[in-house]
Amino acid sequence: MAISTTWERWMRVVTAVAGAGAETMVRPCEPGDRAAVRELVTADLLPGLPGPRLAELDQALEGTCPSGPTVRAGLQGVCTEVLALAGGQVVGAVSWAVRSSDGAGMLLWLHCRDDEQHLARVLVERAVDRLGRRTVQAFAEPTALAPAGLPLRMRAGTRRALEACGFSGLEGWRYLHRRLDDRGGRLYAVADVVECPGLPGWRLQLRERDGSRIGEALVALPVEGTTALQWVSLTPARRSMGNILLEQCLAHLADRGVREVTTVLPAPAEGRPDLDAALALHTAAGFAEIDQLHVYTRRP
Incomplete structure (x- = not known):
């Protein structure tokens, strides 16, 4: 043309x-x-x-x-x-x-x-x-x-x-958004927060009450009360606990004054059940799809 x-x-x-x-x-x-x-x-x-x-x-x-x-x-x-x-x-x-x-x-x-x-x-x-x-x-x-x-x-x-x-x-990609106004405090201390100057952002290292590691999440530094969830990773033995990990991560962010969280997920694709599972995980945690990119x- x-x-x-x-x-x-x-x-x-x-x-x-x-x-x-x-x-x-x-x-x-x-x-x-x-x-x-x-x-x-x-x-x-x-x-x-x-x-x-x-x-x-x-x-x-x-x-x-x-x-x-x-x-x-x-x-x-x-x-x-x-x-x-x-x-x-x-x-x-x-x-x-x-x-x-x-x-x-x-x-x-x-x-x-x-x-x-x-x-x-x-x-x-x-x-x-x-x-x-x-x-x-x-x-x-x-x-x-x-x-x-x-x-x-x-x-x-x-x-x-x-x-x-x-x-x-x-x-x-799918662009997802979640408000945290309805979040309460953490059920218990689940995360060590480590700043990542290179991102810049926070690395949340989540663990059980006994200190055993569940997984970690990476978020950008909040700006005006909003942040972006970059990724969530679980230890192989705890992959069934993805919903708990994400819920605890959101509660931790709410405790630190974050009001909104966004994330970008790859669009579901044929032969990639992991992408469907990731979208379902975030949807169950209250994220809503705002748009497709x-x-x-x-x-x-």
Whole structure:
């Protein structure tokens, strides 16, 4: 599918959204745009994700990510541009790069006013045009702003824009959320908490009353009362106690003032009963699936 990238094409699309006679421009993101871009990102947040701090926005602009520094180090030519009205109002932003390992284009993140499909399409077309004739993946890696994958339901406008530009989606993860307001205290002391500066986060080492080890969990450092559960691991002899481990982990977090927990699980797949079991475990512990996160690919 050919992608029109002429200025006249962008003007026609955006005029339909911004109003007749509206003048727009796509230009490099400047330091003075940071507040406006952060507002666009915040408007698209999934439940349980805190609004990005300026330091995290700066990491996203640089193409770095605390949870995946080795992945981010493999990017070249990271570029972020904004879509702005003539009066200066920023109504969209998109960031892309080239992956060094295979030369694939990477549409890292994209946000626009009201998740408007027409604005998103302008930004998608811009990224595809600048990346040239190559395979392009969209939302394939985590960023400092959000986990990998485009939320299928909450970002329907961007999803439709990607599909209109020749991208096809593949289910990758399930985004789950759990409030802890209803949690009581721990039944007994079950965890040693060890800080992990490299994450940064907490490692909760859970044990029985007699001190025997059950397993451990890793969570990100809470921000504004929310945290992300990275993974839960059980000793082989205690795998049947997964529900107890997770319940105790949540109670421990509630004791430490955490109000919301999120986690991202791989989507269930044929021949992977462990993925079905993980989803069932979290659902039984009160986690609710908020959205499905998809990765998108466009072939040249």
